[in-house]
């Protein structure tokens with residue numbers, strides 16, 4: 001059974017267990033004042049995680065690849081440089 005959050009103008013926030021089929025409260029069960037139902041906000045944060053991991057893996061592989069290529073180029077260029085010095 002979901003918990004709905006309400007805000008009473010007099011009492012402040014409170015939670016109320018209700019069935020989905022129940023009508024939202026219009027009046028506060030404590031003071032009888034008007035209430036508004038709040039939209040639940042704890043759903044959307046988890047989204048971002050998965051993208052980070054794929055990008056991270058890819059960049060790590062890319063770095064390893066770039067490192068190999070870099071070592072290859074530095075070794076050939078150093079030989080070229082030493083032979084040019086002679």
Ligand SMILES: [Zn+2]
Nearest residue numbers: 008011028031
């Ligand atoms: Zn109230």
